[in-house]
Amino acid sequence: MDWYLKVLKNYIGFGGRARRKEYWMFVLISFVLAGVLSIIDKILGWERAGGEGVLASIYGLLVLLPGLAVQFRRLHDTDRSAWWLLIWLIPVIGWLVILVFNCQNGTQGDNRFGPDPKALDNSTQRIVS
Structure with missing residues (x-):
């Protein structure tokens, strides 16, 4: 849950880098929350004509x-510009390319977008321990 809250706190942080764990934990928790809200919408009868629920739609707009910010930072971690997101406009192939980028390791050490977030997390864990 800490990774999810970290993304929400940095909601306008389009610069810097995001680890795979930060990105995928945000995606996982968002998916689960959207599912729970969809079920609540069905129970309360708050579905609109297209089948989408009011609560799930509001949540989707809020996140x-x-x-987008965590997606930008994830691409930065792999040393790619956020302009690569335009490949999303190509159905299926573009989506698969972005999926592969999101699954790749980030560049080790500093890159043009900032310091390695994995190294920063490891150094703060050593200090706390």
Whole structure:
């Protein structure tokens, strides 16, 4: 849950880098919350004509900006510009390319977008221990 809250707190942080764990934990928790809200919408009868629920739609709008920001930072971690997100416009192939990018390790050490977040997390864990 800490990774999810970290993304929400940095909702307008389009610069820097995001670890795979930060990105995928945000995606996982968002997916689960959207599912729970969809079930609540069905129970309460708050579905609109297209089948989407009111609560799930509101949640989707609220996490749109943080989701884009963490996606930008994830691409930065793999030393790619956020312009690569435009490949999303190509159905299926573009989506698969972005999926592969999100699954790759980040570049070790500093890159043009900032310091290695994995190294920063490891150094703070050593200090706390």
